[in-house]
Amino acid sequence: MPYRSAPTILDVAAKAGVSKSLVSLVMRGSPNVSDDRRQAVLEAADELGYRPNAAAASLARQRTHLIGVMVSDFGNPFFSDxxxxxxxxxxxxxxxxxxxxxxxxxxxxxxxTETLLELRTEGLILGSPRFADDLLAQLPKTVPVVTVGRDTAVPGIDVVMNDDRHGAELVVQHLTELGHRRIVHLHGLPGAGAAARRDGFVEAMESRGLEPRLAAAGFTERGGIVGAEELLRGGDLPTAIFAANDISAVGVMQTLEQAGLRVPDDISIVGYDNVAFTGLGQISLTTIDQPRHEMGTIAVDLLIERLDGTRSRSKHVTVEPALVERGSTAPPARRS
Known part of the structure; x- marks a missing residue:
C-alpha cells in the first residue's frame, strides 16, 4: 500500500469548503465561528483523520503546556505510582x-533534563535526582522546578519529601518491640533520601541504648545482594536487617535464603517504599509505605502554582510514612 501523507489544514479547508483561517479558528476553539461552519470543519477533519499540529499551535501561543519529568530509575517500581x-x-x-x-x-x-528543556517543557519535576547542587541551581533560572524524594536547600526549588527520618524510627520501633537488639541498616547512600534514613536509624537505635550497625548496599537488588554477602562473610549476623528500600530487600532475602537462612525464622527483614510486589505471598515484606501517588500529585500542584504565578517563594512539603507489617518480621526468639 503506497504511503499517504498526513492530511493538512489545507485539505480540511478544501473538503469543508471554507478558508484556512477559519479552520485555524475552529481548531483553536474560537467562539467567533458559526455552529454550521464549525460542524462542517470538524466533520471534514474527522473524515480525513486530521489532527492539529500541537507543536505549531503551542509556538503560536508561546505555551506548550508540557511538564518534563525526569526520574533516576525507571526500573524502580517506586516511581511508577x-x-x-x-x-x-x-x-x-x-x-x-x-x-x-x-x-x-x-x-x-x-x-x-536538557532534552526535556529543549522540548520546551514549561516546568520540571525531578524524581530523586543525583546530579550536584550546582547543576540543580541552574534549572530554576529557566523554568520552575520541583524535586521529589530529594531534599535540597537550593534557592527557587520546591521539594516534596517523605519524612525518611521518621520512617527509619518506625522501623526501629517495630523491630525493638518484637525483641530485636542486633539490627543492621543496609543503607542506600549516596541515593536520595538515604542519608535521612541512615541518620534516623542511628538516632533511634542510640536513643534505645543500642549499637547502630551500618553497611552500604544501595537502592538496587544487586546492592542488597552485595550487602547481604558482606554480612554473611563477617559471620556476626544480626537478628534483623533494615534494607535501603524494597528492591534492595528482595536481594537481601534471596541471598540469605540461598545461604540456608529462613526469613523471618532466622532473620527478620524490613524494606522501604511499599511497592506493589511487597504484598505478594512469596515475599510478604514488612516495609515503610511512602504515599507515592500523592507525592506525584503534590509535585504537579506546586509546579502549577509557579506557572500560574500564584506563588514565588520556594515550598517544602513533607508527607508522613507508615509501617506496613507483613510476614518478613518476627520476634528473634523464633530463630532455631
Whole structure:
C-alpha cells in the first residue's frame, strides 16, 4: 500500500469548503465561528483523520503546556505510582507530561533534563535526582522546578519529601518491640533520601541504648545482594536487617535464603517504599509505605502554582510514612 501523507489544514479547508483561517479558528476553539461552519470543519477533519499540529499551535501561543519529568530509575517500581500521580494531576490541570530517566547516572540525568528543556517543557519535576547542587541551581533560572524524594536547600526549588527520618524510627520501633537488639541498616547512600534514613536509624537505635550497625548496599537488588554477602562473610549476623528500600530487600532475602537462612525464622527483614510486589505471598515484606501517588500529585500542584504565578517563594512539603507489617518480621526468639 503506497504511503499517504498526513492530511493538512489545507485539505480540511478544501473538503469543508471554507478558508484556512477559519479552520485555524475552529481548531483553536474560537467562539467567533458559526455552529454550521464549525460542524462542517470538524466533520471534514474527522473524515480525513486530521489532527492539529500541537507543536505549531503551542509556538503560536508561546505555551506548550508540557511538564518534563525526569526520574533516576525507571526500573524502580517506586516511581511508577509517582508517575501515575503526576500524569493524572497534569491532565486535570490541562498539561501533558513527558517522562525520561538518567538511569542513576548523574551525567545522563543532566542530558535527560536538557532534552526535556529543549522540548520546551514549561516546568520540571525531578524524581530523586543525583546530579550536584550546582547543576540543580541552574534549572530554576529557566523554568520552575520541583524535586521529589530529594531534599535540597537550593534557592527557587520546591521539594516534596517523605519524612525518611521518621520512617527509619518506625522501623526501629517495630523491630525493638518484637525483641530485636542486633539490627543492621543496609543503607542506600549516596541515593536520595538515604542519608535521612541512615541518620534516623542511628538516632533511634542510640536513643534505645543500642549499637547502630551500618553497611552500604544501595537502592538496587544487586546492592542488597552485595550487602547481604558482606554480612554473611563477617559471620556476626544480626537478628534483623533494615534494607535501603524494597528492591534492595528482595536481594537481601534471596541471598540469605540461598545461604540456608529462613526469613523471618532466622532473620527478620524490613524494606522501604511499599511497592506493589511487597504484598505478594512469596515475599510478604514488612516495609515503610511512602504515599507515592500523592507525592506525584503534590509535585504537579506546586509546579502549577509557579506557572500560574500564584506563588514565588520556594515550598517544602513533607508527607508522613507508615509501617506496613507483613510476614518478613518476627520476634528473634523464633530463630532455631
Amino acid at each position: 509517582m508517575l501515575e500521580g503526576i500524569e493524572e494531576a497534569a491532565l486535570l490541570a490541562g498539561y501533558r507530561a513527558l517522562f525520561n530517566t538518567g538511569s542513576r547516572i548523574a551525567e545522563r540525568e543532566t542530558m535527560a
